[in-house]
Amino acid sequence: MKKLIAIVLTFIMLLGIAAMPASAEGKGKILYLSNLNSGAQYEFYVSYLNMMAKELGYTVEIVYADGYNDPAGNLKNVKNAYTSDVVGLIATQDGGLINIMEEYPDLWVVGFFSDFDAVYQPGGTSAGVLDKDHFLGLMGDNFISGTALGEAYAQEVIDRGFKKVATCVFPAYAYPKHTVADAGFRAYIAKYNETAAEPIEIVGDATVLNFSPLDNNTYWFEDGHDDLDCIVGFCAGTTFIYPSVLEAKAMGICNDAMQIITGGFDNDPDLMADCGDDKNIIRLTTAAFESIIWPMAMIDAAISGNMYKDYPGNKDQLDSGIMVINSTEKFEAVVNNSPMGATNDADRLGKAQASWDDMKDYFASVNPDATYQALTEYCQSFTVEGYMK
Amino acid sequence: MTAIAQEKEKQTLQQWLKKHGSSVASIGGLLFCVIFFTITTGLKGESIWSASKLSTLIGDVIVTALMAVGAVFIYSLGNMDVSIGKQVGLYSTLLVIIGNATGSLLVAILVCLVIAVVIGIVNGSAGELLHMYSVISSVVFMMVLSGISTIIYSNIGTRNISMNPGIDLTLFRQPWFMVVVLAIETAVIGYFFYYTKFGKYARAIGANQTATSQSGVNIILYRVIPYIFLAVCLVTASLFQMGYTGAASDSTGTGFEMNVMVSLILGGMPLKGGMKSRLSCAIIGSLTFSLLAVGLPIIGVPTNMTFLIKAAIFLVVVLITCRQKGGALPR
Numbered sequence: 001m002k003k004l005i006a007i008v009l010t011f012i013m014l015l016g017i018a019a020m021p022a023s024a025e026g027k028g029k030i031l032y033l034s035n036l037n038s039g040a041q042y043e044f045y046v047s048y049l050n051m052m053a054k055e056l057g058y059t060v061e062i063v064y065a066d067g068y069n070d071p072a073g074n075l076k077n078v079k080n081a082y083t084s085d086v087v088g089l090i091a092t093q094d095g096g097l098i099n100i101m102e103e104y105p106d107l108w109v110v111g112f113f114s115d116f117d118a119v120y121q122p123g124g125t126s127a128g129v130l131d132k133d134h135f136l137g138l139m140g141d142n143f144i145s146g147t148a149l150g151e152a153y154a155q156e157v158i159d160r161g162f163k164k165v166a167t168c169v170f171p172a173y174a175y176p177k178h179t180v181a182d183a184g185f186r187a188y189i190a191k192y193n194e195t196a197a198e199p200i201e202i203v204g205d206a207t208v209l210n211f212s213p214l215d216n217n218t219y220w221f222e223d224g225h226d227d228l229d230c231i232v233g234f235c236a237g238t239t240f241i242y243p244s245v246l247e248a249k250a251m252g253i254c255n256d257a258m259q260i261i262t263g264g265f266d267n268d269p270d271l272m273a274d275c276g277d278d279k280n281i282i283r284l285t286t287a288a289f290e291s292i293i294w295p296m297a298m299i300d301a302a303i304s305g306n307m308y309k310d311y312p313g314n315k316d317q318l319d320s321g322i323m324v325i326n327s328t329e330k331f332e333a334v335v336n337n338s339p340m341g342a343t344n345d346a347d348r349l350g351k352a353q354a355s356w357d358d359m360k361d362y363f364a365s366v367n368p369d370a371t372y373q374a375l376t377e378y379c380q381s382f383t384v385e386g387y388m389k
Numbered sequence: 390m391t392a393i394a395q396e397k398e399k400q401t402l403q404q405w406l407k408k409h410g411s412s413v414a415s416i417g418g419l420l421f422c423v424i425f426f427t428i429t430t431g432l433k434g435e436s437i438w439s440a441s442k443l444s445t446l447i448g449d450v451i452v453t454a455l456m457a458v459g460a461v462f463i464y465s466l467g468n469m470d471v472s473i474g475k476q477v478g479l480y481s482t483l484l485v486i487i488g489n490a491t492g493s494l495l496v497a498i499l500v501c502l503v504i505a506v507v508i509g510i511v512n513g514s515a516g517e518l519l520h521m522y523s524v525i526s527s528v529v530f531m532m533v534l535s536g537i538s539t540i541i542y543s544n545i546g547t548r549n550i551s552m553n554p555g556i557d558l559t560l561f562r563q564p565w566f567m568v569v570v571l572a573i574e575t576a577v578i579g580y581f582f583y584y585t586k587f588g589k590y591a592r593a594i595g596a597n598q599t600a601t602s603q604s605g606v607n608i609i610l611y612r613v614i615p616y617i618f619l620a621v622c623l624v625t626a627s628l629f630q631m632g633y634t635g636a637a638s639d640s641t642g643t644g645f646e647m648n649v650m651v652s653l654i655l656g657g658m659p660l661k662g663g664m665k666s667r668l669s670c671a672i673i674g675s676l677t678f679s680l681l682a683v684g685l686p687i688i689g690v691p692t693n694m695t696f697l698i699k700a701a702i703f704l705v706v707v708l709i710t711c712r713q714k715g716g717a718l719p720r
Contacts, residue, residue, distance in 0.1 A: 037693070062692050068640025071549060072633045079445045081686040083435055095549060099634040118549055125549040125636045171539075174548045174639070210539065 026057040028087035030299060033078060035065045035092040035114065040267035044289055044339040047348045049090075052296045055356050056365065058087075058303075071096030071125065079103065088299040094118040097126040101134065108302040111138030112295040113287055113320070115177055120317050130315050136302055137315040139294040139379060141287045142263065142322045146177040149285070150184025153232050153261055156283050156326060157200060158192055160259075162229040167206040168214065170235040178234040182206045185232065203228065209235055214244035220253045227255045230282070237262025238271060238281070245280060265323075267340050276328035284331075288321025288382035289339060290353050297363050297375050304365040308372035321382035330384045337387040353386040414709040415657030415670065418702075419677045426684035435687045442683060447564040450679035452477075452630045454571055456645060457652045457671035458578050459622025462588070462615035464653055467595040467662030470512060470616070471646045472527040473623065475534035476505065478642030480627035482541060482550065485637045489553050498624065505620035513616035517609045542639040551636040561632025571672075574625060578618060579668050591615050595662025652678045655706050 032049055036042035046062060053060045063081040066073025074096040078089065088108040091097060094116040101109055109129070111119070116138050118126040129135040143149040157165055167185060169178035186202055193199035203224035207214070220226050233241045237260050248254040259282040266272070275281040301307045325331055335341045342348040349355070361367045362375045406413070430437045437446070456473055463470050480501040487497035508530055516523030542548060552558060560566050582588035590611040593601040602608050631637050656674025659665045681702065685695040 061686070064692050066640070068638070068643055069548065070638045070640045070643070071636040072630060072641065075634055076449060080449060080682050081692065082441075082445070083433075083687055095638060096634050096636070099636075117547075121547075124547075125551040171543060173542050173546045176546075 026059060027303065029059045029061055029083065029085045030088040030090060030296075031061050031063050031078065031081055031086055033063050033065045033074065033089060033091040033093060035069075037064050040340040040342070041265055041289065044342075044348050044352075045292055047339075047345045048290070048292055048352060049296060051349055051356060052293070052359075055360070056296075056300050056363070058300075059085075061086075065091075065093040066095060069093045069095035071099060075099045075103065087303050090295045090299060094124075094126050098128045101129050101132050105132075105134065108134050108136060108299050110136040110295040110298045110302075111140075112292060113141050114138075115140055115144065115175075116317065117176060121176065134302070135315055136295075136298045137318065139291055139318045139320050139376075142285055142320055144317050144319050146180030147184035148319075149177070149234070149263075150181035150186075151188045152285065152324070153181070153234075153283075154185045154188035154192070156261055157189065157230060157232065160230070160282065162200065162259075163198060164201045164203060164224070164228050165230045165232055166203045166225060166228050168209055168231060168233045168235055168237070168241055169206045171208055171210055174211075175235070179206075181234045185234075206234075209240050211240075213240050216244050216248050216251070216253070219244070220248050226253065228258050229255065230259050230261060233260060233262035235262075236264045238264055238266040238284070242271065242274075242281060246274075249280075265334075265340065267335075272331065272335050275325070275331040279328075283324070283326040286323045286325070288323050288353075288379075288386075290382040291320035291379045293354065293359050293362070294318075294320075294375060294379035297359075297379075301364040306364040306368065308364050308370060308375065311372040316376075318376060319380060321380050323382075323384045325384050329388065333387040334384060338384075351387075353382050410709075411657040411659070411665070412667070412669075414706065415655065415673050415677075418655065418706060419673050419680070422677055422680040422684065426680060426688070429688045430684065433688055437680075437684050437687060442687070444564045446679055446683045447567050448562075448633065449682055450675050451567040451571060452626045452633075453645070453648045453652055453678065454672060454675035455574060455622055455626035455629065457649045457656075457675050458571075458575050458668065459619040459626075460649045460653065461658070461666060461668050461671050462578070462582065462591055462618045464658055464660070465582075465588075465592045465595045465662045465666035466523075466612060466615055468516070468523040468612075469646075469650065470527040470619065471524060472508070472512070472530035472534060473619075473649055474642040474645035474647075475531045475538070476508065476623050476642070477627045477630055477645055478538055478637070478640070479534050480505065480624055481631040481637035481641045482538060484627060484631045485550050485552050486541070488556055489550075492553075492555065494556060494628075498628070501624045501627065502621065505624050506617055509616035509620035510613055513613035514609050517612055523612070538639055548640075549636055549638045551634075552631070558632040558635050561629050567629065570625065570629070574622060575668065575672065578622070581618065582668050587611065587614050587618075592662070592664050592666055595666060596664045648678070651703060655703065657706075 030053060034042065034045070049060045061081060063077050066077060074093055078100050082104065086107065089100065091109060091111050092113045094111065094114065095118060097109070097119060101107065118124040119129055143152065167182050169175065169182050172179040189200050189202060204222070207219065231241055231245065241260055241262060245254065245258065245260060249256055260280055261283040262281070263285045265284060265286040275284065325334055337351060339348040339351045342351050362370050362378050364370045426437045436442065456477070460470065460473065483501050484494065484497045487500055488494050491497070512523065512526050512530060515521070515526035590601065590606050593606065594608060594611060598608065630641065652674035653670050654660070654674065655677045656670030656672070658667070658670035658674070681699050685698060686692065690698065
């Protein structure tokens with residue numbers, strides 16, 4: 001019986017493989033080295049890239065980046081997916097980027113949706129890509145500057161009137177930006193406290209979460225944590241802070257009115273239902289989804305030989321469009337009006353802030369007068385307000 | 390031909406299939422992949438045997454194969470070692486750190502070998518001395534090594550470290566060198582596995598430890614020695630893992646123990662160990678695994694589908710090769 005099952009499985013599999021359509025002929029294939037492999041954001045990026053690629057005459061192949069950004073893992077995944085028609089790589093991880101570019105010197109590479117510390121930090125393992133002509137720069141994940149992120153969160157704390165807060169970060173060796181952001185946050189609050197009638201207390205040093213959730217067995221019993229007004233999570237708070245806070249509130253070991261300020265996006269319906277003015281999560285900051293136009297436009301310009309005349313060639317590390325979702329209306333807009341609430345490709349593309357007709361004039365291969373500066377400003381202009389019109 | 394002769398021939402064939410069914414399935418699977426991808430990649434205007442893809446294939450297979458060849462000894466005992474990945478991660482890291490500090494890979498290799506042998510001795514003997522499954526000591530090592538890795542990278546202040554350009558690692562990226570090293574390692578391990586008492590006793594312990602013990606075999610000694618063989622193979626694999634990019638990270642080696650296990654099962658390794666354990670399982674399994682990883686994207690299978698297909702093939706192989714009801718997993 002089991003051998004029969006085995007034969008049937010094999011047969012079905014082979015039929016499936018044989019039925020797969022061949023990739024379309026065109027200008028070539030662009031690999032998208034994705035640090036996501038599921039979820040609304042991933043689905044949107046795939047749909048949006050495919051739409052742009054189809055209009056421009058490319059195909060897009062998704063390659064999953066190594067789950068831990070390991071250099072050898074990323075190199076291996078790209079090498080396995082590489083075929084003779086590959087002309088470009090949009091990378092969302094920097095581990096092994098230098099090795100990829102040395103292996104394929106003719107490949108155009110652009111970064112997206114990540115900080116690329118291995119490239120831009122002094123002494124980074126992939127810093128060598130900055131010397132390569134075929135590296136086109138990076139549009140990161142919201143603020144590139146940790147200080148700017150920290151100050152933005154501090155302003156939110158001030159605006160919300162929180163008086164007792166604590167911060168959480170990932171380890172500095174893995175996410176140096178978090179430590180910088182935490183310092184920026186503290187400096188901004190300290191400056192505010194100089195003139196404030198009622199100063200804001202930041203309880204203790206930042207709690208370092210070693211890629212594990214906030215520990216309910218210890219955290220709330222540490223001095224001053226039981227009556228916090230807010231936790232500021234520079235790390236992925238929806239995953240590493242929010243579930244612990246829910247549990248702690250249920251157990252009655254923390255302030256029931258405490259709220260979370262953090263980054264990232266999660267389209268889990270239960271979590272999104274708990275975001276808003278009087279909910280557990282008061283602010284999410286994430287990259288504008290439509291900012292992915294930038295890497296596609298850059299790589300198309302390079303491949304087609306129509307590089308923007310004003311492209312400085314300095315491999316910029318740019319902020320993306322920044323979505324500050326900090327009110328019930330904004331959370332509702334993201335859930336209902338943005339591609340994050342869509343269930344199919346047509347809906348995703350329909351809900352995006354920019355259609356092909358809106359964006360095409362920023363592509364140098366379509367519009368010879370397009371400029372790098374205009375493209376960058378356009379891709380940084382997408383905000384959550386765009387879904388509220 | 391008389392009915393008796395026909396019946397005898399049928400029985401002989403059945404016996405042969407029963408004895409070699411697993412080998413036929415695993416070698417058949419590899420041959421099928423070779424033929425299938427030769428034809429289908431050709432239809433797509435590519436070739437899996439082109440110089441670049443062959444290089445990719447060898448690069449993909451080398452680390453897993455080097456580890457799997459050593460792990461055959463452990464699996465033949467009916468054991469498994471889940472600290473393999475973390476060991477490779479630590480050795481890769483140490484190779485970079487010590488290599489950079491001393492300017493020589495040799496010192497780094499020696500240090501890694503010493504650590505690997507110590508871990509091997511503890512892993513191999515703990516089960517027997519403390520009367521527990523050997524896998525438990527390897528779980529402990531997995532966690533300890535993970536902690537050590539975190540401490541190292543926290544102190545360095547980065548997730549990735551790379552070898553100074555002064556140390557030339559080009560050799561470790563050459564496909565011919567990879568093949569030569571794999572061939573030498575396979576030959577050496579094969580010699581010990583098939584032609585010395587180390588291999589015979591290891592298989593005998595996997596088949597029936599009580600009977601082996603009552604035959605006067607020193608169980609602790611012949612459980613420890615396979616782990617020492619594995620230790621040497623892991624350091625060799627780490628050299629190629631680190632040499633591939635000239636870098637190591639806090640996540641290097643993550644999940645490698647599963648790659649080894651899947652490769653061995655794909656190669657037809659009996660999970661209970663014993664006398665039917667074969668070294669060829671490591672090579673056949675690793676090659677099949679890598680052929681799928683390299684071949685499927687060429688024929689246009691989307692990445693998310695490749696995981697599904699690999700899982701289905703794994704299931705098919707397990708269904709074909711599993712022989713015993715209630716057969717135990719390695720411990």
